[in-house]
Amino acid sequence: AQKVTQAQTEISVVEKEDVTLDCVYETRDTTYYLFWYKQPPSGELVFLIRRNSFDEQNEISGRYSWNFQKSTSSFNFTITASQVVDSAVYFCALGDAGNNRKLIWGLGTSLAVNP
Amino acid sequence: ETGVTQTPRHLVMGMTNKKSLKCEQHLGHNAMYWYKQSAKKPLELMFVYSLEERVENNSVPSRFSPECPNSSHLFLHLHTLQPEDSALYLCASSQDSEIGGAPRDEQFFGPGTRLTVL
Numbered sequence: 001a002q003k004v005t006q007a008q009t010e011i012s013v014v015e016k017e018d019v020t021l022d023c024v025y026e027t028r029d030t031t032y033y034l035f036w037y038k039q040p041p042s043g044e045l046v047f048l049i050r051r052n053s054f055d056e057q058n059e060i061s062g063r064y065s066w067n068f069q070k071s072t073s074s075f076n077f078t079i080t081a082s083q084v085v086d087s088a089v090y091f092c093a094l095g096d097a098g099n100n101r102k103l104i105w106g107l108g109t110s111l112a113v114n115p
Numbered sequence: 116e117t118g119v120t121q122t123p124r125h126l127v128m129g130m131t132n133k134k135s136l137k138c139e140q141h142l143g144h145n146a147m148y149w150y151k152q153s154a155k156k157p158l159e160l161m162f163v164y165s166l167e168e169r170v171e172n173n174s175v176p177s178r179f180s181p182e183c184p185n186s187s188h189l190f191l192h193l194h195t196l197q198p199e200d201s202a203l204y205l206c207a208s209s210q211d212s213e214i215g216g217a218p219r220d221e222q223f224f225g226p227g228t229r230l231t232v233l
Binding site: 043 | 227
């Protein structure tokens, strides 16, 4: 069965610290997509990244980086030099052909970055 | 207006009321979604419309009734709700690039309607 696990429910860091949010997924499909979304206090989820199962290259976008490892079924997200504006709930999601349009969502990790 | 908008942002209703949630997307997308977000639970997909046809209905109780009059607008009609229906209801849209395959298109979300059922 498809599943996404975000084991960290809440993380609290001090500004400028690096922080890694973990995401572990389960799927039997060979073609699938992984997503990260950010949900700030305003409520709307904001798309951060999509990775397909055939592309294991790590990606960096500014202070954000993602580490995709098929061997461990993980797609971890690192924020370098965190800022207060990074405080939000972060969701990892899995899309595979077995569920058509339905993304499988993790429970989210609430990140608090304190000044 | 840009992106995905939702009205109202907050709604308090009694169990016997009838109300509607509205969603509008200004992105020219061909698919729209209703999600329910409750505390301590994964995001729940309720309905999906693609090209104005409902393509997904995930065992949602009949007290929730969606309507998609065109590709830009989506409604969720509510009647005789229960207190456990209190949640954040999120609307999203996407431009589907592939039908029937793995969902690979990013979804754009609205800010949600915070619903409280008394």
